[in-house]
Amino acid sequence: QKEVEQDPGPLSVPEGAIVSLNCTYSNSAFQYFMWYRQYSRKGPELLMYTYSSGNKEDGRFTAQVDKSSKYISLFIRDSQPSDSATYLCAMSQSATGANSKLTFGKGITLSVRP
Amino acid sequence: DSGVTQTPKHLITATGQRVTLRCSPRSGDLSVYWYQQSLDQGLQFLIQYYNGEERAKGNILERFSAQQFPDLHSELNLSSLELGDSALYFCASSAPVQPSPFYGYTFGSGTRLTVV
Numbered sequence: 583q584k585e586v587e588q589d590p591g592p593l594s595v596p597e598g599a600i601v602s603l604n605c606t607y608s609n610s611a612f613q614y615f616m617w618y619r620q621y622s623r624k625g626p627e628l629l630m631y632t633y634s635s636g637n638k639e640d641g642r643f644t645a646q647v648d649k650s651s652k653y654i655s656l657f658i659r660d661s662q663p664s665d666s667a668t669y670l671c672a673m674s675q676s677a678t679g680a681n682s683k684l685t686f687g688k689g690i691t692l693s694v695r696p
Numbered sequence: 697d698s699g700v701t702q703t704p705k706h707l708i709t710a711t712g713q714r715v716t717l718r719c720s721p722r723s724g725d726l727s728v729y730w731y732q733q734s735l736d737q738g739l740q741f742l743i744q745y746y747n748g749e750e751r752a753k754g755n756i757l758e759r760f761s762a763q764q765f766p767d768l769h770s771e772l773n774l775s776s777l778e779l780g781d782s783a784l785y786f787c788a789s790s791a792p793v794q795p796s797p798f799y800g801y802t803f804g805s806g807t808r809l810t811v812v
Contacts, residue, residue, distance in 0.1 A: 616800060616801075618803075623806075623808075624805055624806075625698060625700075625786055625803035625804050625805045625806050626739070626786070626803045627698070627803070628800040628801065628802070631800050670738075670739065672739075677790075678727070678746075678790075679746075679751065680744070680751050680752045681752070682727065682744070682751075682752075682790065683729060683741045683744055683752050683754065684729070684731075684739075684741065684788075684801060685741070686738055686739040686740075687738070688738035689738060689739075
């Protein structure tokens with residue numbers, strides 16, 4: 583079993599839809615949870631990060647972490663064609679030190695149709 | 697521009713050769729992480745350096761090595777290259793001098809390595 587599992591997709595939605603992206607993980611030591619967006623042939627760009635359990639909102643994006651279920655989600659409201667990209671979840675045990683490396687899900691490619 | 701600079705952007709080389717990938721972290725960041733991204737494996741952690749010292753190692757092959765220099769830039773050396781080493785190689789940086797809030801990891805735009 584991989585440490586981080588992410589639905590492989592791809593996912594195609596109409597413009598304006600609410601998008602829900604999810605990851606599960608097995609390592610209970612993970613404390614920092616991140617969502618990255620990656621456009622084709624570009625480096626991953628940090629969208630949201632959350633420390634421990636809880637919700638965080640930033641504009642049209644909401645990140646949720648449920649440590650009891652080892653489940654994280656990213657919601658995108660009023661999706662736009664410019665949101666079309668690959669979304670990767672990532673997590674680490676600490677912010678610094680030897681356990682700060684990120685473990686990624688494989689990513690899901692989202693396409694928002696005009 | 698993320699502030700993390702990777703060179704070269706593209707590299708095409710033959711099997712058996714050796715290449716060096718370079719990364720300059722964000723100003724003030726002390727940690728550098730190297731990742732390999734392939735279609736089947738996704739983003740895989742290779743190695744981490746912090747202020748010149750190796751801090752953590754992932755699934756890095758023995759043919760691969762890295763170092764971080766006093767000016768904090770890092771180099772990833774790949775030798776005896778095989779077709780399967782073709783991938784995107786990313787560098788990320790984090791951990792500014794404390795105290796500072798955690799702000800995540802910033803990735804460079806990557807080096808696309810093609811081994812032919």
